Amino acid sequence: MPVLSHRLAIIGFLIAVAVVGVWLVEAFLSIGKPSPFAHTKQGHLVGWIGLAITLSVLVYPVKKRTDRNRRWPREWFRVHLVAGVMGPLLILLHSGAHLHAIVPSLALAAMAVVVVSGIVGQGVHYLALRTLNDRRRQFHDQGLSAGEVDLRLHRMVAQEEAFRLWQSIHSPMTLLFLVLTALHVIGAVYFGGF
Amino acid sequence: MRYLPLPRTVLPAVTAVTVFVVIWLAWGSWQDPESYWAPGDLSRYHADIGNCMSCHAPFRGAVDARCIGCHLEARFADRSLPSVSAFHAEVIRQRQTCLSCHTEHRGILGRITSSALKNPHGEFVFVATTTKSCIACHVFEPTFGMPPRLAANETVNQLMAKGRGAHRRGGMANCQQCHAR
Numbered sequence: 001m002p003v004l005s006h007r008l009a010i011i012g013f014l015i016a017v018a019v020v021g022v023w024l025v026e027a028f029l030s031i032g033k034p035s036p037f038a039h040t041k042q043g044h045l046v047g048w049i050g051l052a053i054t055l056s057v058l059v060y061p062v063k064k065r066t067d068r069n070r071r072w073p074r075e076w077f078r079v080h081l082v083a084g085v086m087g088p089l090l091i092l093l094h095s096g097a098h099l100h101a102i103v104p105s106l107a108l109a110a111m112a113v114v115v116v117s118g119i120v121g122q123g124v125h126y127l128a129l130r131t132l133n134d135r136r137r138q139f140h141d142q143g144l145s146a147g148e149v150d151l152r153l154h155r156m157v158a159q160e161e162a163f164r165l166w167q168s169i170h171s172p173m174t175l176l177f178l179v180l181t182a183l184h185v186i187g188a189v190y191f192g193g194f
Numbered sequence: 195m196r197y198l199p200l201p202r203t204v205l206p207a208v209t210a211v212t213v214f215v216v217i218w219l220a221w222g223s224w225q226d227p228e229s230y231w232a233p234g235d236l237s238r239y240h241a242d243i244g245n246c247m248s249c250h251a252p253f254r255g256a257v258d259a260r261c262i263g264c265h266l267e268a269r270f271a272d273r274s275l276p277s278v279s280a281f282h283a284e285v286i287r288q289r290q291t292c293l294s295c296h297t298e299h300r301g302i303l304g305r306i307t308s309s310a311l312k313n314p315h316g317e318f319v320f321v322a323t324t325t326k327s328c329i330a331c332h333v334f335e336p337t338f339g340m341p342p343r344l345a346a347n348e349t350v351n352q353l354m355a356k357g358r359g360a361h362r363r364g365g366m367a368n369c370q371q372c373h374a375r
Contacts, residue, residue, distance in 0.1 A: 035300075102229055103231055106215070172204050172207075172208035173208060179215075183216075191232075191255065192255045193255030
């Protein structure tokens, strides 16, 4: 499906631009200063704000699982999408391109996996699944048998399964991200004070 | 639109990876805490320090008491210029913190003294004021990198009076803009 490759390329490009852009802003804020912005009190404050925004994404999965009426919490999903991009961008500003210690670097890497898998899951896997279902319906309407439909959609199904992998690691990887972030925050407060 | 449910193996696999990573980090932190937690390598001046708690107090950061534990006044007097020694004695007397001027974890070749990073006046100002240190005219904030404030004292007042209006707040950072060498 060329449309998926095209979508994937656009998403990859936008993510790269966002990361480089935020790190350039951090470098700009550090010009002429004795310490990089990321290591200043303002940089730490940005980290706390980024963390608070990032944690707000967890309301959506909690609501989704606990809603008594089994309704999909659409508004919280929007918060999940927006906060899931804005929070990590602020955390990138807080980190800058100063990757030294292993614990925060791993936390950042885990965050990147969670965010990228979420974006790919929503932006590409969603599209793949929708396109696949549309095509399946079309073939059925044309009177093709189930076997013929499967044969024709074989390649598309394989692609959809490949993108499903991204979606399937999105929520479980959040566990690793939260644990590493908690370790980073505890370590920073323990060694650096409040 | 409903996504397909996760494969059953995913959550146990990620949990196992998380537990493994935490154990690895605990072991690594025991062996080499600086690589796992510090924002940068220690400078060459402190590179021989292996224990974080030599300088850091839990939940308080780097504290003066631990600096002074090694940088004793007598040792300072023996090993530094009299002006440097007198400067630090005055700083301690004024109860300013070491972190007002010093930092760490900026790499093995990193500079750790704020004034060494930036002195806009150059050495000229010490000749002009017959002072020996920055704190003769400036009050340093308790955070590394914050610009110092101008003190309200006789030295500053005399300097202001000499300039016929040219010496004013914010207008005399670079002495050599007006004064020839």
